[in-house]
Amino acid sequence: MVSFPSSAFDIAEAVRSGSVKAAAILEDHLGRIAEREADIHAFNLVTADAARVIAARVDDVVAAGHDPGPLAGVPIALKDNMCTRGVPTTCSSRILEGWKPPYDATVVSRLAELGAVFVGKTNLDEFAMGSSTENSAFGVTLNPRDTSRVAGGSSGGSAAAVAAAFAPVSLGSDTGGSIRQPAALCGVVGVKPTYGTVSRYGLVAFASSLDQIGPFSVDVRDSALILESISGHDPLDSTSIPQGPLDLLSVLDQDVKGMRIGRITDMPEGADPDVLGRLEAAFDALRAAGATIVDVELPTLKYGITAYYLIAPAEASSNLARYDGVRYGRRVDSVDTNSMYMATRAAGFGDEVKRRIMLGTYALSAGYYDAYYGKALKVRRLISDDFARAYGKADVLLTPTSPIPAFNVGEKADDPLAMYLCDVYTIPTNLAGHPAMSVPFGDSRDGLPIGVQVMASTLGERPMFKVAAALERHMVATGGRS
Amino acid sequence: MEVAPNDGSYLIDGYEVVCGLEVHVELATATKLFSASANRFGDEPNTHIDPVTLGLPGALPVLNRRAVELAMRIGLALNCTVQPSTFHRKNYFYPDMPKAYQISQYDQPLNIDGWLELPGGKRIGIERAHLEEDTGKSTHVGGTGGRIHGSDHSLIDFNRAGVPLVEIVGRPDIASPDEAKQYVTELRQILVAIGASDAKMEEGSMRCDANVSVRKPGSPLGTRCEIKNVNSVRSLGRAIEYEARRQIALVEAGESIRQETRHWDESDGRTHTLRSKEDADDYRYFLEPDLVPLDPGAEWIEAVRAALPLLPRERRVRLSRATGAAADGEAVMVVVERGQDDYVLAVTESGADPARALVHVKEAYAEQGARPSVPVLDLARMITMEVSGTLTSTQAKIVLAELVANGGGDAEAIATAKGFEALDTSALEAIVDDAIAAQPAAWAKYCAGEEKAMGALVGAIMKASKGKADGRIVTALLQSRRG
Numbered sequence: 001m002v003s004f005p006s007s008a009f010d011i012a013e014a015v016r017s018g019s020v021k022a023a024a025i026l027e028d029h030l031g032r033i034a035e036r037e038a039d040i041h042a043f044n045l046v047t048a049d050a051a052r053v054i055a056a057r058v059d060d061v062v063a064a065g066h067d068p069g070p071l072a073g074v075p076i077a078l079k080d081n082m083c084t085r086g087v088p089t090t091c092s093s094r095i096l097e098g099w100k101p102p103y104d105a106t107v108v109s110r111l112a113e114l115g116a117v118f119v120g121k122t123n124l125d126e127f128a129m130g131s132s133t134e135n136s137a138f139g140v141t142l143n144p145r146d147t148s149r150v151a152g153g154s155s156g157g158s159a160a161a162v163a164a165a166f167a168p169v170s171l172g173s174d175t176g177g178s179i180r181q182p183a184a185l186c187g188v189v190g191v192k193p194t195y196g197t198v199s200r201y202g203l204v205a206f207a208s209s210l211d212q213i214g215p216f217s218v219d220v221r222d223s224a225l226i227l228e229s230i231s232g233h234d235p236l237d238s239t240s241i242p243q244g245p246l247d248l249l250s251v252l253d254q255d256v257k258g259m260r261i262g263r264i265t266d267m268p269e270g271a272d273p274d275v276l277g278r279l280e281a282a283f284d285a286l287r288a289a290g291a292t293i294v295d296v297e298l299p300t301l302k303y304g305i306t307a308y309y310l311i312a313p314a315e316a317s318s319n320l321a322r323y324d325g326v327r328y329g330r331r332v333d334s335v336d337t338n339s340m341y342m343a344t345r346a347a348g349f350g351d352e353v354k355r356r357i358m359l360g361t362y363a364l365s366a367g368y369y370d371a372y373y374g375k376a377l378k379v380r381r382l383i384s385d386d387f388a389r390a391y392g393k394a395d396v397l398l399t400p401t402s403p404i405p406a407f408n409v410g411e412k413a414d415d416p417l418a419m420y421l422c423d424v425y426t427i428p429t430n431l432a433g434h435p436a437m438s439v440p441f442g443d444s445r446d447g448l449p450i451g452v453q454v455m456a457s458t459l460g461e462r463p464m465f466k467v468a469a470a471l472e473r474h475m476v477a478t479g480g481r482s
Numbered sequence: 483m484e485v486a487p488n489d490g491s492y493l494i495d496g497y498e499v500v501c502g503l504e505v506h507v508e509l510a511t512a513t514k515l516f517s518a519s520a521n522r523f524g525d526e527p528n529t530h531i532d533p534v535t536l537g538l539p540g541a542l543p544v545l546n547r548r549a550v551e552l553a554m555r556i557g558l559a560l561n562c563t564v565q566p567s568t569f570h571r572k573n574y575f576y577p578d579m580p581k582a583y584q585i586s587q588y589d590q591p592l593n594i595d596g597w598l599e600l601p602g603g604k605r606i607g608i609e610r611a612h613l614e615e616d617t618g619k620s621t622h623v624g625g626t627g628g629r630i631h632g633s634d635h636s637l638i639d640f641n642r643a644g645v646p647l648v649e650i651v652g653r654p655d656i657a658s659p660d661e662a663k664q665y666v667t668e669l670r671q672i673l674v675a676i677g678a679s680d681a682k683m684e685e686g687s688m689r690c691d692a693n694v695s696v697r698k699p700g701s702p703l704g705t706r707c708e709i710k711n712v713n714s715v716r717s718l719g720r721a722i723e724y725e726a727r728r729q730i731a732l733v734e735a736g737e738s739i740r741q742e743t744r745h746w747d748e749s750d751g752r753t754h755t756l757r758s759k760e761d762a763d764d765y766r767y768f769l770e771p772d773l774v775p776l777d778p779g780a781e782w783i784e785a786v787r788a789a790l791p792l793l794p795r796e797r798r799v800r801l802s803r804a805t806g807a808a809a810d811g812e813a814v815m816v817v818v819e820r821g822q823d824d825y826v827l828a829v830t831e832s833g834a835d836p837a838r839a840l841v842h843v844k845e846a847y848a849e850q851g852a853r854p855s856v857p858v859l860d861l862a863r864m865i866t867m868e869v870s871g872t873l874t875s876t877q878a879k880i881v882l883a884e885l886v887a888n889g890g891g892d893a894e895a896i897a898t899a900k901g902f903e904a905l906d907t908s909a910l911e912a913i914v915d916d917a918i919a920a921q922p923a924a925w926a927k928y929c930a931g932e933e934k935a936m937g938a939l940v941g942a943i944m945k946a947s948k949g950k951a952d953g954r955i956v957t958a959l960l961q962s963r964r965g
Binding site: 082083089091096099101102103105200201202203204205207208209235236237238239314315317318321322324326327328336337341361364365366369373 | 537538539544573581583631764766771774
């Protein structure tokens with residue numbers, strides 16, 4: 001049996017050199033999808049035929065002596081909230097059923113230009129609202145490491161697709177931890193870049209001031225490769241930072257000697273002992289590699305969740321108001337326009353989405369704005385100020401990604417507040433617009449993956465990747481045992 | 483800021499009218515406020531659309547630089563301060579509003595604190611002039627009165643959705659229907675002069691809402707009503723007048739005025755309740771997260787200011803100085819509104835009498851645009867003949883009509899062809915004496931100081947001279963004979 005390269009980096013190299021066909025790589029992945037997708041449900045849609053056409057085109061380019069690009073023949077899965085021209089984009093919501101966008105998201109067109117092969121659209125919590133993918137209208141995604149457990153969310157499908165080797169890399173979106181938490185739960189790398197680094201054009205909005213697209217991969221190098229490919233200014237996104245693509249691959253081999261790694265002394269409590277144990281192991285590994293561990297205080301961090309659950313729903317209530325059944329998606333007819341709106345939205349949205357629309361509408365209402373939304377904005381600023389002080393002392397901060405490893409399906413489905421607490425460590429970076437990533441760093445005693453979160457200040461992706469690569473090297477060197 | 487208070491000169495039944503106007507103007511940009519689709523009126527429905535215009539999921543707005551520049555022109559022409567600004571979302575449901583929110587400027591508008599000077603010199607305060615996007619246009623089919631309620635179905639045209647608008651919010655400094663009309667007329671001229679908008683009320687590229695209240699002089703402000711659907715300058719005056727009288731009648735009857743939005747109905751000349759304040763939407767404004775703050779910066783602001791053309795008021799002053807006519811007099815107002823003031827100045831500069839040039843252009847050039855077809859020198863030559871007495875004023879008008887009809891020509895040749903020869907003074911004096919002798923009663927009245935009596939004498943003299951007599955000379959002769 002032929003053995004194929006498994007990382008995106010190696011696949012692209014092999015395909016560009018002509019030593020492996022993109023078509024063969026694709027079939028290898030489609031084979032695994034055929035084998036396990038029924039048990040995992042990572043995808044809302046597998047676009048096998050379209051992928052075969054693209055892979056064949058990549059092979060033609062190579063055969064003609066040309067270079068298809070740095071992602072030649074790399075299979076990629078896309079979270080189903082990124083617009084793909086002519087291909088259904090549902091956000092795992094009934095309300096968008098049947099909608100085929102007439103345009104590609106900027107990330108999609110960039111990846112396509114570089115030779116990537118899209119294999120499908122992955123499952124998510126409806127409109128990216130959730131931490132377990134249980135809020136999908138099309139069924140839950142299960143964790144490839146233990147299919148009795150959730151894959152996390154909201155980008156659970158993209159995390160599971162990489163963990164199950166359905167694709168070497170995928171894209172997710174992260175509003176409060178939606179890339180990093182499922183990455184941690186599935187044992188893969190997941191990155192939320194600095195707000196404005198990756199274009200949001202074509203990403204169906206949940207909370208516009210927090211949403212950011214980022215990659216999933218098995219190793220740190222592949223995430224660096226994908227992030228280099230999709231970052232850089234986009235004139236179609238006004239919040240896009242006017243700068244070129246990030247330069248990340250070049251820092252991966254640099255050592256962390258002399259770097260200052262921050263430990264948050266007043267970190268929100270409640271994390272599983274196994275998770276805290278792995279965090280300590282991470283500090284030890286970095287100290288051993290020559291880094292200095294410094295204590296920092298972030299007293300406002302604990303208010304992050306509260307502020308987030310006012311700001312994100314407020315923006316969502318506005319972003320989701322357009323789904324009225326008038327122009328696209330699902331429409332439930334009724335006696336007049338207002339009744340049609342109500343019937344459409346009642347049938348089209350799930351419970352969690354409705355809960356957040358109501359919460360956000362209330363927070364923005366006349367007479368309540370100052371007490372809720374306005375105050376949340378002040379807290380957001382205080383958190384940013386706290387971070388700024390901390391980054392005066394430390395180059396990166398380390399926390400758990402998720403307070404707990406993957407939980408059982410249904411365990412928290414009826415308890416929204418318990419579910420919201422999954423994001424206690426990830427939310428603050430979204431509020432500050434900073435980058436953060438989750439790196440797999442060993443397992444719990446039950447054999448479930450645990451992720452460590454590396455956080456950095458605005459555009460601190462280079463020190464962040466440097467530390468993530470060092471943690472990964474440690475895991476490889478120790479065989480994951482310490 | 484200097485704003486003239488209500489001077490109390492306009493009262494209805496002892497009440498002052500307090501009025502502030504909100505004017506929306508569509509900017510004359512090539513593309514929309516947040517996307518590259520064309521900004522064009524009157525094309526096939528839904529031909530100027532794109533993911534942003536339709537509010538498709540994932541689409542994001544990108545601010546049109548040209549729209550910002552035109553909005554700054556408006557602000558600077560209205561003596562506003564241009565400041566760093568932000569955009570907000572104004573949330574409400576309506577089928578022709580594809581995102582279910584309008585992107586508008588809220589607590590930090592681009593232009594604040596300016597004024598507009600009416601031709602007579604009174605200043606009307608401008609609170610703000612901010613950028614926002616227009617909605618699409620609904621057509622409700624079936625039912626009555628084009629309303630959505632009771633209609634069979636509705637059609638939506640998104641060509642207008644996303645068209646850049648500037649909303650100019652005036653302070654309640656307007657004290658009469660006539661001032662309101664002057665304000666809108668002057669504003670329209672400014673907008674056209676600076677190239678910001680074609681400002682056509684009939685086509686909807688300029689829309690005007692009026693806030694009206696009444697009070698006894700010296701009393702606190704009354705409750706105001708907002709009047710919508712005013713589609714011409716004339717209707718604006720009528721609507722304000724009607725609304726003021728309606729409110730006065732209520733107050734006089736001891737009833738209170740409800741704060742509400744009212745609809746002007748052109749056909750019955752009345753305003754009708756549209757919705758009361760209690761029904762008003764809660765727009766849940768919040769900062770638009772898809773856009774960044776807009777800070778034009780001093781350099782850009784000054785460049786826009788420096789490139790502003792002369793404004794109508796400045797042009798009226800210039801024409802007034804050149805011709806001696808009043809800056810807010812009809813001739814100057816009309817000629818500047820037509821944009822023919824440069825032409826009059828050119829005629830003047832080539833040596834012709836400025837006052838005659840102004841009057842002739844005002845009277846004879848109504849159908850001509852800002853670039854009249856009659857060459858400057860042709861008109862100047864005709865005026866010189868008139869002033870020297872070679873042509874009477876009546877003859878001058880005939881010659882000018884010929885010039886206008888032919889797009890120019892030689893005034894002398896036209897005069898000769900028409901057989902115009904000026905009467906010599908002795909011949910005219912004889913005709914004058916004959917007229918006095920023929921109408922002793924009229925002459926007696928005239929000598930007693932009754933100026934109107936002159937009309938009968940002049941009429942007879944003109945008739946006897948077959949129109950060749952110059953009216954001004956006739957008048958002078960009559961006056962000298964009266965002593």
